[in-house]
Amino acid sequence: MDVQNVISKYYKEGTKAHYFFYTHVIKVTELALILADLNPHLTIDRELLAGVKVLIGDWVYDASLKGQLTTFMTKVRRNQ
DSSP states (O other), X not given: OOHHHHHHHHXXXXXXXXXXXXXXXXXXXXXXXXXXXXXXXXXXXXXXXXXXXXXXXXXXXXXXHHHHHHHHHHHHHHTO
């Protein structure tokens, strides 16, 4: 998933909203990578640094970046 494309799909580049969402995603990812690098004794799947998905029985908890963006955009569309 290309985060830039997802954010740009809903927010025009150059707007404050686009800047906020894109900057937030980049900063959180950078911090997670730094923490991973500082803890080489841990086995870290870098693909999951942008979130997590958990399946318990037939219930799915989606805290992935893609899932959070999808939920956010659904709420935004409802309020338009």
